[in-house]
Amino acid sequence: MLQFKLVLLGDSSVGKSSIVYRFVKDSFDEFRESTIGAAFLSQTITLEENNQVIKFEIWDTAGQERYKSLAPMYYRNANAALVVYDVTAPDSLMKAKSWIEELKKKVGNEELVICLVGNKVDICEEDDTKRKIEFEEAKDWANDENLLFYEVSAKTGYNVKEVFQKIGEQLYEYKKAEQANKGTQDNSNITSNIRLQEPQASNPTSCC
Amino acid sequence: MREGDMQGYVEPSAIRMKVSKSFDDDSSLSKNNSNVTSGDFDSGVGMNTRKNQVASQNITMNNPIYSMKAKFGIRSPSVPNFQDSLYSGNNNSTPILNNSRRFDPGINKNESNNMDTRKYWKENADVDSAKETPIDNNKTHDDPAMSVIDLYNDDDGYSRNNRSSMGHQLEDYHLESDDEEDEDSENNHESSEMLAAVSNAEFLPKSITLNRKELNTEHCDRYGFKKKNNYVSEETYNAWWEDYSGYCIRRKHKWLLLLQKSGLPVHNDIPVRFPPHSEKLKRYVRKGIPAEWRGNAWWYFARGQEKLNKNKDVYSNLLLKMGNLEDETQKGKIQDLDVIERDLNRTFPDNIHFQKEAFSTKEPVMIKSLRRVLVAFSLYNTKIGYCQSMNFLAGLLLLFMDEEKTFWMLVIITSRYLPGVHNVNLEGVNIDQGVLLLCIREYLPELWTEIESSYNGYTKNTPNNSANSKNLFLLKLPPITLCTASWFMSCFIGVLPIETTLRIWDCMFYEDSHFLFKASLAIFKICEPDLLKGKPSHRSFSQYSLTNTKQHRSNACQDDYDMQMFQVIQTFPKTIIDPNDIFEKVIFKRRLQLNRLDQNEIDKCRKYVAVQRQKHKNYDDIIGKLGNTSPFDEKSDEQNLHGGKFIDNSINILGKDLKMTSEMVNEALSSEVYDFKRGFSGVNWNNSIKERVKHMRKKK
Numbered sequence: 092m093l094q095f096k097l098v099l100l101g102d103s104s105v106g107k108s109s110i111v112y113r114f115v116k117d118s119f120d121e122f123r124e125s126t127i128g129a130a131f132l133s134q135t136i137t138l139e140e141n142n143q144v145i146k147f148e149i150w151d152t153a154g155q156e157r158y159k160s161l162a163p164m165y166y167r168n169a170n171a172a173l174v175v176y177d178v179t180a181p182d183s184l185m186k187a188k189s190w191i192e193e194l195k196k197k198v199g200n201e202e203l204v205i206c207l208v209g210n211k212v213d214i215c216e217e218d219d220t221k222r223k224i225e226f227e228e229a230k231d232w233a234n235d236e237n238l239l240f241y242e243v244s245a246k247t248g249y250n251v252k253e254v255f256q257k258i259g260e261q262l263y264e265y266k267k268a269e270q271a272n273k274g275t276q277d278n279s280n281i282t283s284n285i286r287l288q289e290p291q292a293s294n295p296t297s298c299c
Numbered sequence: 300m301r302e303g304d305m306q307g308y309v310e311p312s313a314i315r316m317k318v319s320k321s322f323d324d325d326s327s328l329s330k331n332n333s334n335v336t337s338g339d340f341d342s343g344v345g346m347n348t349r350k351n352q353v354a355s356q357n358i359t360m361n362n363p364i365y366s367m368k369a370k371f372g373i374r375s376p377s378v379p380n381f382q383d384s385l386y387s388g389n390n391n392s393t394p395i396l397n398n399s400r401r402f403d404p405g406i407n408k409n410e411s412n413n414m415d416t417r418k419y420w421k422e423n424a425d426v427d428s429a430k431e432t433p434i435d436n437n438k439t440h441d442d443p444a445m446s447v448i449d450l451y452n453d454d455d456g457y458s459r460n461n462r463s464s465m466g467h468q469l470e471d472y473h474l475e476s477d478d479e480e481d482e483d484s485e486n487n488h489e490s491s492e493m494l495a496a497v498s499n500a501e502f503l504p505k506s507i508t509l510n511r512k513e514l515n516t517e518h519c520d521r522y523g524f525k526k527k528n529n530y531v532s533e534e535t536y537n538a539w540w541e542d543y544s545g546y547c548i549r550r551k552h553k554w555l556l557l558l559q560k561s562g563l564p565v566h567n568d569i570p571v572r573f574p575p576h577s578e579k580l581k582r583y584v585r586k587g588i589p590a591e592w593r594g595n596a597w598w599y600f601a602r603g604q605e606k607l608n609k610n611k612d613v614y615s616n617l618l619l620k621m622g623n624l625e626d627e628t629q630k631g632k633i634q635d636l637d638v639i640e641r642d643l644n645r646t647f648p649d650n651i652h653f654q655k656e657a658f659s660t661k662e663p664v665m666i667k668s669l670r671r672v673l674v675a676f677s678l679y680n681t682k683i684g685y686c687q688s689m690n691f692l693a694g695l696l697l698l699f700m701d702e703e704k705t706f707w708m709l710v711i712i713t714s715r716y717l718p719g720v721h722n723v724n725l726e727g728v729n730i731d732q733g734v735l736l737l738c739i740r741e742y743l744p745e746l747w748t749e750i751e752s753s754y755n756g757y758t759k760n761t762p763n764n765s766a767n768s769k770n771l772f773l774l775k776l777p778p779i780t781l782c783t784a785s786w787f788m789s790c791f792i793g794v795l796p797i798e799t800t801l802r803i804w805d806c807m808f809y810e811d812s813h814f815l816f817k818a819s820l821a822i823f824k825i826c827e828p829d830l831l832k833g834k835p836s837h838r839s840f841s842q843y844s845l846t847n848t849k850q851h852r853s854n855a856c857q858d859d860y861d862m863q864m865f866q867v868i869q870t871f872p873k874t875i876i877d878p879n880d881i882f883e884k885v886i887f888k889r890r891l892q893l894n895r896l897d898q899n900e901i902d903k904c905r906k907y908v909a910v911q912r913q914k915h916k917n918y919d920d921i922i923g924k925l926g927n928t929s930p931f932d933e934k935s936d937e938q939n940l941h942g943g944k945f946i947d948n949s950i951n952i953l954g955k956d957l958k959m960t961s962e963m964v965n966e967a968l969s970s971e972v973y974d975f976k977r978g979f980s981g982v983n984w985n986n987s988i989k990e991r992v993k994h995m996r997k998k999k
């Protein structure tokens with residue numbers, strides 16, 4: 092079994108907790124309390140191709156701007172990030188973009204799997220005038236930034252499983268490559284230790 | 300027994316629950332009357348009694364239930380009272396409620412027109428000044444046996460007559476044990492048998508027995524929260540409540556006696572003043588303030604009136620300002636408004652007072668009040684504005700007191716009890732988490748060992764270990780604090796079941812903020828067995844998983860254990876429905892070291908952590924400028940491993956001065972270790988001896 096840490100980020104009320112609940116409990120609750128601080132959940136999936144079992148350690152976060160100062164705690168050592176916006180709320184994509192920038196800047200892990208997720212598409216299906224962010228617009232941006240991208244609905248469950256499947260596959264690919272790499276480079280631990288001592292460009296006040 | 304008490308005795312809350320039920324079930328009743336605000340805009344006890352008085356004169360007396368309601372109805376500004384005011388807007392078919400509505404002109408205006416607030420507040424103030432207006436004799440309730448809580452559940456069975464005498468016996472019985480600090484007066488079998496004996500439904504007229512049945516099918520607790528949740532079934536709740544409600548009654552009897560002794564007679568079941576601080580009162584508070592007194596007690600212990608008196612018109616002015624905001628469409632400029640709006644319907648969605656009625660689009664009164672309080676606060680304190688979690692603080696307060704008081708209590712909580720916790724940078728949260736960690740290290744060393752070894756995994760490879768390891772966890776907090784941050788931000792709302800939360804609130808207002816830390820330690824203490832259960836038997840790093848780039852992450856055992864730990868910390872507290880689990884098992888155990896924790900210690904500790912964090916940041920700053928890898932930088936692990944950018948050599952231009960400062964800070968960091976005070980606090984000890992002696996003298 093492989094275990095990965097996944098964090099959810101995004102503006103308040105875009106449906107982060109609802110997506111997690113759909114994924115973990117396969118249920119949806121119209122009236123859910125807002126998340127304070129962070130909530131921890133876990134769920135396992137099995138990859139379709141190879142029956143690899145993957146366990147997600149999920150950190151759901153509060154979305155308010157000021158919680159950003161706690162965020163380094165959340166995404167410390169994260170393997171994947173689900174950055175959520177609400178397709179009916181124009182501001183929320185902007186917020187998502189700023190989260191992604193923050194992630195790229197602060198985590199600096201090239202193997203961090205980031206998935207941009209547009210939630211609440213069920214609303215658009217009922218009434219397309221409610222849609223404020225076009226599929227293409229977000230999709231193109233995600234492509235440019237090298238992110239995974241999905242539109243989902245926590246309410247109906249549409250695409251929610253797929254998101255996690257895809258993330259799982261991607262993470263598995265990285266791990267496989269890493270393993271192969273390790274085979275050829277037996278002294279990888281030593282090199283990494285040496286590298287740690289090397290100076291680097293940093294933003295020292297950024298933490299916490 | 301007074302005349303008029305005879306016709307079918309029923310206690311007020313029973314009626315409330317009945318009405319509440321119909322409100323709950325009958326969706327045809329629409330909450331379309333603006334006067335619903337009657338309760339939520341009250342600024343004082345006086346107004347309530349006045350309203351009640353007026354209302355009661357207009358009731359048709361044929362129906363015993365209505366007449367009783369008139370007599371016992373709106374007596375306290377707390378939960379039950381709030382329910383009354385809710386019904387008054389909801390249930391048009393209830394005559395008394397129609398009546399009470401008629402006598403609320405000021406509020407009506409306020410609802411319909413924001414600009415009238417000033418006028419409203421003026422009127423309100425007038426009523427307020429008549430605070431201690433005596434009510435007509437018919438309705439005076441100084442019978443110590445009376446309890447609003449009694450009727451919320453199964454103990455409503457016994458007749459008042461019996462109870463009065465019984466109550467006194469119980470009081471005598473408990474008197475001794477309560478003065479023995481460590482003796483548990485509540486597990487007293489004899490007294491529960493006595494209660495059971497009188498709790499006989501046959502004493503009651505038929506209709507009331509029916510009421511009882513209806514009560515039992517209620518799915519909500521006495522505050523309107525759904526009993527059932529993901530962690531506690533309704534059956535479990537009911538079984539526990541059967542016991543706990545008895546406990547509450549016994550405690551209330553004791554409180555009444557205490558107040559009587561202190562020369563603070565309780566008129567109309569609403570004490571406004573409480574005795575001065577003492578070890579005895581502390582014990583009483585720890586055993587729980589009667590639910591329907593909580594609003595007043597919290598207000599009193601937190602010195603809310605002092606605050607309000609100094610700021611007489613502030614809240615009404617804020618409301619005016621708020622009204623103007625809407626007019627000038629300045630709203631967009633305030634970011635908080637948006638966030639507040641999105642949180643309103645996510646505040647206690649499981650509580651009937653916060654829910655929309657079925658088939659109604661009308662916003663619940665509670666939500667309106669909540670909005671006003673939160674927006675007013677964000678205008679009042681721009682350093683905080685609105686922080687998610689304050690919706691729960693304000694929401695809970697609104698169940699116990701009126702809007703203006705809620706506002707001031709929110710001001711008090713966010714400044715006195717949780718300083719900085721809700722500020723824009725949330726630094727207060729981090730400081731309190733640091734303090735909590737130091738407390739765990741001091742008082743729960745076994746648990747600390749686990750937290751530390753898990754934490755070392757995260758920081759293992761950082762250089763300069765020697766200099767910084769001691770207090771690094773204060774700056775770069777261990778992941779466990781992700782779970783505990785919300786304990787402080789929302790003062791345990793949503794973390795613990797409601798009755799347990801409320802008991803902690805009682806103590807917080809009486810004993811100050813150190814109690815929050817004590818409570819946190821108590822929670823850890825009782826879930827410690829669960830937390831330590833799955834610890835990795837030997838922490839070898841031989842067990843590599845696929846994740847092998849970093850040694851610490853590769854320890855699958857540790858990873859598993861961490862996850863298990865988070866899970867326990869997150870779910871265990873939600874199962875503590877019995878507050879006495881925390882109090883009897885930990886807080887009242889004098890032997891436990893953690894009970895030495897006092898306010899002084901926490902104040903000192905907070906300062907220490909704040910300074911340490913600042914020093915670390917300074918150090919980090921300097922190191923960063925000198926071009927060394929900073930152990931605090933979030934990037935350090937990942938970036939190095941993944942070939943991130945390396946430092947630009949030009950930064951090395953920075954001179955010697957910085958290097959020296961760095962060394963100085965470094966020195967300071969490593970030399971300071973926080974020392975907890977050991978041994979008994981002399982003051983507490985003396986106090987309790989003094990009380991004992993006093994008590995012994997009295998006995999003679």
Ligand SMILES: Nc1nc2c(ncn2[C@@H]2O[C@H](COP(=O)(O)OP(=O)(O)O)[C@@H](O)[C@H]2O)c(=O)[nH]1
Pocket residue numbers: 102103104105106107108109110120121122123124125126154210211212213214243244245246247645
């Ligand atoms: N129609 C619809 N509503 C949703 C969906 N997901 C979430 N919501 C609603 O959006 C609100 C906020 O959801 P929540 O999960 O608490 O958002 P969070 O703050 O990002 O965790 C709630 O009222 C949900 O019922 C969705 O897929 N469709």
Ligand SMILES: [Mg+2]
Pocket residue numbers: 107108109124125126151152153154
């Ligand atoms: Mg959430």
